[in-house]
Amino acid sequence: MSEPIASVNEFVVKFANVNGSGSASANELFARSILRMGVPVSPRNIFPSNIQGLPTWYEVRVSEKGYLGRRGGVDLLVAMNPQTWKQDVEELSPGGYLFYDSTRPMPASAFRDDVTTIGVPLTAICNATYTDARQRQLFKNIIYIGVLSVLLDIDPEAIEKLFGEQYKGKEALLGANRKALKLGRDYAHENLDPDLVKLRVKAADKVGDRIFMEGNAAAALGCVYGGATVCAWYPITPSSSLAEAFQAFCKRYRHNKETGKANYAIVQAEDELAAIGMVIGAGWNGARAFTSTSGPGVSLMTEFIGLAYFAEVPAVIINVQRGGPSTGMPTRTQQADILSAAYASNGDTKHVLLFPEDPRECFEFGAESLDLADRLQTPVFVMTDLDIGMNQRLCNPLAWDDSRTFDRGKVMTAEELDAGKTFGRYLDVDGDGIPFRTIPGTHPTKGAYFTRGTTKDRFARYSEEGDVYIDNMERLAKKFETAKSLVPQPIVRHAKEQTRYGVIYFGSTSPAMDEAIDLLEEKGSHVNSMRLRAFPFPNSVKDFILAHDKVFVVEQNRDAQVRGMLSNELGIDPARLVPICHYDGTPITGRFIARAIGGRMEELKVVSLERAVS
Amino acid sequence: MTYIAKPKLHHPSLTRNEVGKTRRDYEGAISTLCAGCGHDSISAAIVQACFELSIEPHTVAKLSGIGCSSKAPTYFLGASHGFNTVHGRMPSVLTGANLANRDLIYLGVSGDGDSASIGLGQFAHLMRRGVNMTYIVMNNGVYGLTKGQFSATADKGSVAKKGAVNNDSGIDLASLAIIMGATYVARSFSGDKQQLVPLIKAAISHPGAAILDVVSPCVAFNNHAGSTKSYDFVREHNETVNRLDVILGAPPMTAEYGPGEMVEVPQADGVTLRLRKITPDYDPSDKAGALSFIEEKSQAGELATGLLYLDPLPKDLHANMNTAAEPLNTLTESTLCPGSTVLETINAALR
Ligand SMILES: Cc1ncc(C[n+]2csc(CCOP(=O)(O)OP(=O)(O)O)c2C)c(N)n1
Ligand code: SF4
Ligand SMILES: [Mg+2]
Numbered sequence: 001m002s003e004p005i006a007s008v009n010e011f012v013v014k015f016a017n018v019n020g021s022g023s024a025s026a027n028e029l030f031a032r033s034i035l036r037m038g039v040p041v042s043p044r045n046i047f048p049s050n051i052q053g054l055p056t057w058y059e060v061r062v063s064e065k066g067y068l069g070r071r072g073g074v075d076l077l078v079a080m081n082p083q084t085w086k087q088d089v090e091e092l093s094p095g096g097y098l099f100y101d102s103t104r105p106m107p108a109s110a111f112r113d114d115v116t117t118i119g120v121p122l123t124a125i126c127n128a129t130y131t132d133a134r135q136r137q138l139f140k141n142i143i144y145i146g147v148l149s150v151l152l153d154i155d156p157e158a159i160e161k162l163f164g165e166q167y168k169g170k171e172a173l174l175g176a177n178r179k180a181l182k183l184g185r186d187y188a189h190e191n192l193d194p195d196l197v198k199l200r201v202k203a204a205d206k207v208g209d210r211i212f213m214e215g216n217a218a219a220a221l222g223c224v225y226g227g228a229t230v231c232a233w234y235p236i237t238p239s240s241s242l243a244e245a246f247q248a249f250c251k252r253y254r255h256n257k258e259t260g261k262a263n264y265a266i267v268q269a270e271d272e273l274a275a276i277g278m279v280i281g282a283g284w285n286g287a288r289a290f291t292s293t294s295g296p297g298v299s300l301m302t303e304f305i306g307l308a309y310f311a312e313v314p315a316v317i318i319n320v321q322r323g324g325p326s327t328g329m330p331t332r333t334q335q336a337d338i339l340s341a342a343y344a345s346n347g348d349t350k351h352v353l354l355f356p357e358d359p360r361e362c363f364e365f366g367a368e369s370l371d372l373a374d375r376l377q378t379p380v381f382v383m384t385d386l387d388i389g390m391n392q393r394l395c396n397p398l399a400w401d402d403s404r405t406f407d408r409g410k411v412m413t414a415e416e417l418d419a420g421k422t423f424g425r426y427l428d429v430d431g432d433g434i435p436f437r438t439i440p441g442t443h444p445t446k447g448a449y450f451t452r453g454t455t456k457d458r459f460a461r462y463s464e465e466g467d468v469y470i471d472n473m474e475r476l477a478k479k480f481e482t483a484k485s486l487v488p489q490p491i492v493r494h495a496k497e498q499t500r501y502g503v504i505y506f507g508s509t510s511p512a513m514d515e516a517i518d519l520l521e522e523k524g525s526h527v528n529s530m531r532l533r534a535f536p537f538p539n540s541v542k543d544f545i546l547a548h549d550k551v552f553v554v555e556q557n558r559d560a561q562v563r564g565m566l567s568n569e570l571g572i573d574p575a576r577l578v579p580i581c582h583y584d585g586t587p588i589t590g591r592f593i594a595r596a597i598g599g600r601m602e603e604l605k606v607v608s609l610e611r612a613v614s
Numbered sequence: 615m616t617y618i619a620k621p622k623l624h625h626p627s628l629t630r631n632e633v634g635k636t637r638r639d640y641e642g643a644i645s646t647l648c649a650g651c652g653h654d655s656i657s658a659a660i661v662q663a664c665f666e667l668s669i670e671p672h673t674v675a676k677l678s679g680i681g682c683s684s685k686a687p688t689y690f691l692g693a694s695h696g697f698n699t700v701h702g703r704m705p706s707v708l709t710g711a712n713l714a715n716r717d718l719i720y721l722g723v724s725g726d727g728d729s730a731s732i733g734l735g736q737f738a739h740l741m742r743r744g745v746n747m748t749y750i751v752m753n754n755g756v757y758g759l760t761k762g763q764f765s766a767t768a769d770k771g772s773v774a775k776k777g778a779v780n781n782d783s784g785i786d787l788a789s790l791a792i793i794m795g796a797t798y799v800a801r802s803f804s805g806d807k808q809q810l811v812p813l814i815k816a817a818i819s820h821p822g823a824a825i826l827d828v829v830s831p832c833v834a835f836n837n838h839a840g841s842t843k844s845y846d847f848v849r850e851h852n853e854t855v856n857r858l859d860v861i862l863g864a865p866p867m868t869a870e871y872g873p874g875e876m877v878e879v880p881q882a883d884g885v886t887l888r889l890r891k892i893t894p895d896y897d898p899s900d901k902a903g904a905l906s907f908i909e910e911k912s913q914a915g916e917l918a919t920g921l922l923y924l925d926p927l928p929k930d931l932h933a934n935m936n937t938a939a940e941p942l943n944t945l946t947e948s949t950l951c952p953g954s955t956v957l958e959t960i961n962a963a964l965r
Contacts, residue, residue, distance in 0.1 A: 454698070
């Protein structure tokens, strides 16, 4: 028997449940109660593409140190799904704890002798207490939370408070939940050794004013704050909850108080082609519009994205990435649509991408993308992913400066047209590659033009002349240069010690990277880091790479897509960029990154020694 | 091809409409379509209809897909904003534009390839949603721009210029529109301006999804014997159900028609549609009747034209969504952004 794992405020609990059994809210209650004790947690939903009956897991990392990335490994397993029992039990770390429903006897062979087993007859308790089948099912979840709260020392007051908030005004439900919790707690007190589990939650003050939110909801709220009035979408995991959250926020904040009228329009389109078409139509007509989708949706949208690029129509596409290609791993996470988004559509096209690291940046970039799309008159992608989008993540509170105004970009008004200002729809008047546009209906006689995906001259007149075409394409390239200084700039962190190694990462890799840097430092390895927040890459990215001998590029795809883009776009020798790729569909971990970078550093040391000798 | 600006010299004798504009003010660039192409006649009918309705050209947004037909918006309403989108997907762009600004008049122009082949899905869904617009399909049964392949409206058994026979069933766009929920469905012929102009005017004044299927012969690829979309064929097989007058303001009394020969249907904005019946029992408010009539005629090798279906009380997309009366594209920060105080309460609920 391995020594039981002992830890205060640093461990991983994994709940194995059956989809549709009502476990989600109980498991969330577990995570939240620990947060209320001032201890950071990061939960992750692991679920199949199924509505009812298939396995689902909820993995909660408790980390007073504040690591919010996935850790890997399981210290305490709450095994509520007989179907996945074997694989779940195998995953448990030696010295870990196996919690299960002991109503039905299990053969000895189902257990491991290097873990501590905690059997509680949950079904028997439920059957003795409830007659209704649904209640038996639902309260079983609360009962196990009750037992766990005793074993892990979770403050019952915190849970009670959460119940109070959740069931405010629903006294019957409140009472029933309290009763179920007490059933579990009483059972534990009466039947279990209080020192059986050596994992403990101890109150701390490491949460601060942070909030606990899903990235999809945050991005949707960013679109509300950024002034989106038109949303067109087609359901696809893991993005659907974004449009649904937009709808819910609009219901609350976007109706005229007197008339009840909606200051927004949401269309569930017939497919992604129609969704992006509507966004482009609305953007062309001067409204702020966005769509949310995932990889397969972007694939369908590509012809339209080229139109918006070439005709210069603002559009925001939020791509909540999942595992590809094709239907791929629809309920797993990846960062594998970077290339297909950056160069979406036929011909020479390039698009602005934003890479939020957490819900807080989903909110910021949601709003910011609408400004950028208007300013640059082009499609802007917000490249989030399932890990950020569909999991609640602890992050800084959302903030809004009330003096902030929407940047509507270069829109020529009727007054300006009347004053005799020259209007050339594709005329670069300011030298930044960005022309002026007019909104349909602006002026009775001036400023109308024809928008098209075919080539045109500076005054929007159809032309197939080679030099006219090149003139326009060069201006578009210049506009993309301009974008470099307008997009969110990368963030650099210097290592504690001088180093010739750098690391570049982006998006949801962020919390794992924070942890990896600490793990590497503990081993005496140092890397300077740069977190990319947008494409096109600002000039500082090239400077950062050139300031290091080797730069690791960490990403969650097979083909090192961003590494390729860095090399191509910035003219960097690929040998300088070392790919670190994680793409099995699970969120990348700090352990993985530290091991991979540490390993490569060892190899590189050997190589440079060899070079020195020969 | 280059853009040729038309001289805008107004002859003093040109008549002016209520907003002081002449017919020339509704024209666009000189057409680059083939001489005799039906599409040019439809463009001329659009010009005439907008002139007669005294529409301010800049209050119209004209959108199209890709094809010879979809090029047509360049050749009318030069003072309107236009958008030549992608092949078969104009309906979604028009929907988005309409959502952004409910105050403009939306004119969608498309071809049979654009709407019935590649774009059938978007075409259908546009009508389901009741987008307030006038949608004109310039229907020639072929892909003109890619040189004469059959489109999905080519009738079964019709013969291509080079002799190939079409074995697939043709899609009847008018029937489809009725089924899909369009609230104004008409069919006409590019060669019959008398019929077409009032139908366009009525469609524009209709506050809902109005579809016009206009047979528009392609002189380059589909105007030969064996084609069911040629000038000769349509002239010979045209079965007109009614004639329409669009009356602005109070309709004058008339004693010209006997009982049951004439119906008047009031529209929004003081417009009245006066329908003179040609097929005695044809009732355009009877959906099922309209569908079976169109089908019967089709089986007899005839083409039903006229105002085929009209829902006098349409409900459009904005009504269904209860959107603000003012265009969404005019709303500003103070209406759209809930501000920092609200954000604080949102934050508080997430702890
Ligand atoms: C995605 C895509 N596929 C194919 C084409 C080529 N194409 C251009 S126009 C056209 C057919 C147009 O037919 P129709 O809508 O009937 O217009 P017409 O020229 O007959 O007026 C096709 C297939 C295209 N532009 N885009
Ligand atoms: S090819 Fe046919 S449809 Fe195209 S312009 Fe010529 S006649 Fe018209
Ligand atoms: Mg055609």
